[in-house]
Amino acid sequence: MDDLDRKLISALRHDARASLSDLAILLGVSRTTVRGRIERLRERGDIVGFTVVLKEDAHRDAVRGLMMIGIEGRGADRVTRQLSGLPAVRAIHSTNGRWDIIVELGTATLEELDDVLGRIRKFEGVSTSETNLLLATRKAG
Known part of the structure; x- marks a missing residue:
């Protein structure tokens, strides 16, 4: 590939x-x-099918987190493209301040989240990261 x-x-x-x-x-x-x-x-067999994701399904992730990512050099576009290809990524936000990108993640288990975090940390250009689990949502858009 x-x-x-x-x-x-x-x-x-x-x-x-x-x-x-x-x-x-x-x-x-x-x-x-x-x-x-x-x-x-x-x-x-790389692509085995296509599916539909309903809004209600996307909001039922058992484990949700925010990953703040620091990027070295000018790799933000490349990292964003790579993030877009991960099924666990729910949203990608550019930001200012200490972090370059904030990513909303959703998985079924902590183990799956840990796997996704490990994959993201290996992306070329990712220099540092910090992740926080979301415990409860008081108001959703």
């Missing part, structure tokens, strides 16, 4: 219903390339 495949998967995770044309524009390649890549990823 190359960088284009990873970018395509990230885009599909963000919107699995995106048209081939929209994906091609986003990735800077032709529709034919996008269609071929999707077919190849499905044939190899």
Whole structure:
């Protein structure tokens, strides 16, 4: 799997219903390339299906957390793209101050959250992080 495949998967995770044309524009390649890549990823078993995530399902994460991330150099765009491809990422916020990005995470278990945190910490450009678990929500938007 190359960088284009990873970018395509990230885009599909963000919107699995995106048209081939929209994906091609986003990735800077032709529709034919996008269609071929999707077919190849499905044939190899990298993509096993597509699904629908309902709003109510997204808010039922048993474990939720905020991860504040410090990024070295100019890697914020790359790190944000990588974060967008992770199923546990619910939102990505740019910010000012000590942290460059704040990420909302949601998983079914603490072990899953720990796995996601470990993966994010290994992203090239991530220099430091701090994570806080969300215990209760008093008011949701």
